[in-house]
């Protein structure tokens with residue numbers, strides 16, 4: 509069989525239909541082809557002759573063979589496309605239950621109670637919140653973070669956080685290395701730059717001064733919104749970041765990575781919203797006050813009616829959207845250029861602060877707007893004055 513018959517298959521490999529058309533074109537009578545290209549007339553006429561000399565059964569067999577080849581090629585290429593786009597998203601991700609420390613290492617299974625007991629050495633306390641105490645520790649010459657429950661009354665929060673960590677492993681979430689439910693310990697990747705709470709202190713250090721630019725800080729704000737978008741569209745459904753009643757609290761739940769990005773670390777208070785099933789959430793059972801939380805999180809019946817959790821109406825993930833402008837403002841800081849970024853974000857931030865949660869944009873819309881603003885600012889820095897020219 510002439511390779512010329514197969515050529516159209518490879519010339520447009522992902523389009524099975526296209527390749528079939530091309531194939532048909534190769535087999536079609538020479539008279540049809542000559543209108544288009546006189547020079548190819550004799551070439552196709554020879555093929556036509558060969559085809560006419562072939563027994564019809566053989567032509568059918570050849571046709572079927574090429575069709576089958578097309579289908580196999582199409583399936584192969586589409587599976588390759590899916591797996592490579594998945595890798596694009598998470599190049600370092602191991603299968604569930606495994607982790608990799610460092611890009612060149614193999615995937616290892618999450619450490620068990622025994623392995624944590626035997627192989628992990630606690631060094632010093634590096635952080636503490638309402639639920640856990642966190643220790644810089646050592647495992648096989650790597651620095652790791654060992655979190656331990658501090659108050660048994662908060663056992664459910666701890667276990668919920670662990671369940672979420674296990675289910676949401678991705679580039680947005682701190683890497684889980686192991687856990688021991690019986691001893692209430694969780695082992696995660698250690699991030700020496702700590703939580704976002706110490707961002708300004710970190711950027712004041714001579715070593716990191718070069719990163720204290722509107723550009724790097726804006727990328728952190730984009731990371732933050734990207735994480736919210738991930739939580740609101742997670743594999744488990746729409747999750748609300750409830751551990752967020754004031755700015756310091758929000759910032760303490762996120763870690764700054766050494767390559768200057770953000771991962772979410774504390775997933776202890778992450779309830780699930782299901783709008784279509786009418787399932788809404790409440791962030792805790794106590795009364796919330798202040799301007800940082802969204803208006804719908806405040807007690808709606810005035811001072812004269814005492815707070816009653818049973819009467820408190822539930823709400824959805826738009827509480828996270830309300831808080832975006834405050835977190836972004838902190839991340840942008842007060843440095844050269846950050847006010848210009850703020851000015852460009854003014855409109856979208858006004859939308860985030862709509863009192864009616866239903867009128868606030870989704871995390872996707874905020875993310876798209878942030879990205880557009882970044883692109884236009886970079887273009888403007890590269891080619892100042894282009895805006896005036898347009």
Ligand SMILES: Nc1ncnc2c1ncn2[C@@H]1O[C@H](COP(=O)(O)OP(=O)(O)O)[C@@H](O)[C@H]1O
Nearest residue numbers: 635637638639640642653697698699703760774
């Ligand atoms: N993997 C880590 N690397 C570095 N610091 C961490 C890590 N995990 C936690 N911390 C520090 O410990 C603090 C408390 O951790 P967190 O998980 O938020 O505890 P809690 O559930 O009690 O709020 C964080 O704000 C951060 O400063």
Ligand SMILES: [Mg+2]
Nearest residue numbers: 637760761774
């Ligand atoms: Mg915390």
